[in-house]
Amino acid sequence: MVQSTDEWDDIEKEEGNEDISITIPFNPSEINIKIIPRNIGQLVELMEDDQILVPRYQRLPNLWSNTKKSRFIESLMLDLPIPLFYFDEADDKRWYVVDGLQRMSTLEHFMLGRGEVGKNKAHLVLENLEFLTQYNGKKWEELPKDVKRTINSNQVTINLIGKGTPDEVKYTIFSRINQGDVPLKAQEIRTALFQGxxxxxxxxxxxxxxxxxxxxxxxxxxxxxxxxxxxxxxxxxxxxxxxxxxxxxxxxxxxxxxxxxxxxxxxxxxxxxxxxxxxxxxxxxxxxxxxxxxxxxxxxxxxxxxxxxxxxxxxxxxxxxxxxxxxxxxxxxxxxxxxxxxxxxxxxxxxxxxxxxxxxxxxxxxxxxxxxxxxxxxxxxxxxxxxxxx
Structure with a gap:
């Protein structure tokens, strides 16, 4: 529970907990992860149909700046490989974002027009692109069809944590994979686990x-x-x-x-x-x-x-x-x-x-x-x- 940043100047840091060992280990046989290939277009379609959920209270989904979001979109335009995603499969078979929240919320913001205010229309406008500068100032609907096609066809790998996996095991998995640009804090992992x-x-x-x-x-x-x-x-x-x-x-x-x-x-x-x-x-x-x-x-x-x-x-x-x-x-x-x-x-x-x-x-x-x-x-x-x- 040590805070790794000085964000909370008025909350005393809890020191000396780095080497505390877990006394009740989980059973490795309870790990259930499926590897599923998809492309960006399929992910966005599932998100649009609310089959993939970007939780509004997991943390502020839009922690990336518009420049960082734009350059992620530019990576897709250039057909560059992107890191894999982790989703948690709920009992209703919908997928909840575990790792890749900033990337998914960027796709939602840019391609679906869901900005920082839920489903209100607020399309991301591209800015400060490094290579494809001709698309600065463009929204999704203003891109040429071939560029849209490149984005949609970009292949991604999904690790899906299967339903029925015990919560303690999920927590351990979430903690181990928590290596993104904006790593989840412990409470954000719990919120991802216990939505509802x-x-x-x-x-x-x-x-x-x-x-x-x-x-x-x-x-x-x-x-x-x-x-x-x-x-x-x-x-x-x-x-x-x-x-x-x-x-x-x-x-x-x-x-x-x-x-x-x-x-x-x-x-x-x-x-x-x-x-x-x-x-x-x-x-x-x-x-x-x-x-x-x-x-x-x-x-x-x-x-x-x-x-x-x-x-x-x-x-x-x-x-x-x-x-x-x-x-x-x-x-x-x-x-x-x-x-x-x-x-x-x-x-x-x-x-x-x-x-x-x-x-x-x-x-x-x-x-x-x-x-x-x-x-x-x-x-x-x-x-x-x-x-x-x-």
Whole structure:
């Protein structure tokens, strides 16, 4: 879960997880990949008929600049070979793009007129071509027939991950093939895996019209961006630990979150309960910590630190599991608990180490959750005991 770029300046990088080994390997015999030859024209036709889907929320499909898109189209005009594609075959036999999203969205943008706003007509106009400069400023329909024919007949190879392949195996395959110009992040791979009600629910929790989404933005002070699905990664992490429990954790973290995403229930009543508990956790975190929620603070005069994912994990899940009575006791003593948490960060080396380095090891996951839950339970019980004496 290490961030490889500095895109997220206000999210603390999780260090020291590079060498964590998977403790529960998958069965290689469960790998099911078919090699299928096609040409560009056939791919576009399947995409036009919605038999190949370019997921709108897998990530922003149009991350390439118009120049990069144009030069990809120019490669097809020149009949140059292009890299193979990976698709995931769904139960309804439709194909979902796994690797090759930027190339597929470029074809969609140029040949079908589906731009960055879904199916609204927004044809790509070619620009900054290197060799076939005579076609600069042209749209698909303005190209000569022989050039269109060359593009359509360009041969491609498809690796199709067959339906029925277990999700953990798919995740491993997606991770191994994730070598494109704009590599998928872990959450984007999960989104590709679980398109449907699970991803819809993640999106719903973050919807700016929902109380859960409002308080997520408040508690994180809008530090967690939607681009490249960093916000979905936070919510997926919450759901995995909420549904599975930290005591069941086995490395690595991405596979654990994938397992948690897979078991998101379809039952509306259960989903409503999860949403209510997620909302109350974020609301309580904001009411106690304000915009300092989920950040390290060692004294009141400390400069504000970035959002820390492990702190988000332990606080959001622990708060989500509190009773109404426990929440009230905590909220009535919010300033005291905030001070107590600063002291806790300063003095509890086991917790601090577990949220700082090697955060995806089993020891770190167990330690940070155990230590914080002990702090929280002790604080609430102390308040309850004192209240009972009056």
């Amino acid at each position: 009600y699970r991803v819809d629910f993640l999106e719903f929790l973050l919807n700016e019209q929902q109380e859960s989404g409002i308080y997520f933005r408040k508690a994180t002070d809008n530090s967690v961006k939607t681009k490249r699905q960093e916000d979905l990664d936070f919510v997926s992490r919450f759901l995995a630990f909420y549904l599975l429990g930290f005591t069941t954790y086995e490395p690595d973290l991405d596979r654990f979150i994938t397992k948690g995403t897979r078991i998101i229930p379809s039952d509306e009543k259960k989903l409503s309960e999860i949403k209510a508990n997620f909302t109350k956790a974020l609301k309580l975190a904001f009411n106690i910590f304000g915009t300092d929620a989920f950040r390290k603070r060692f004294n009141v005069n400390d400069p504000r630190k970035p959002v820390n994912k492990p702190i988000f994990e332990v606080i959001s899940v622990a708060f989500a599991k509190l009773s109404e009575d426990e929440m009230s006791l905590l909220e009535l003593s919010s300033m005291e608990f905030r001070t107590k948490f600063i002291e806790f960060l300063t003095n509890n080396k086991k917790f601090l180490d577990a949220i700082t380095t090697g955060t995806a090891t089993k020891e770190s996951v167990i330690n940070r959750n155990t230590e914080f839950n002990t702090l929280l339970t002790t604080f609430i019980n102390d308040k309850r005991d004192k209240a009972s004496k009056f």
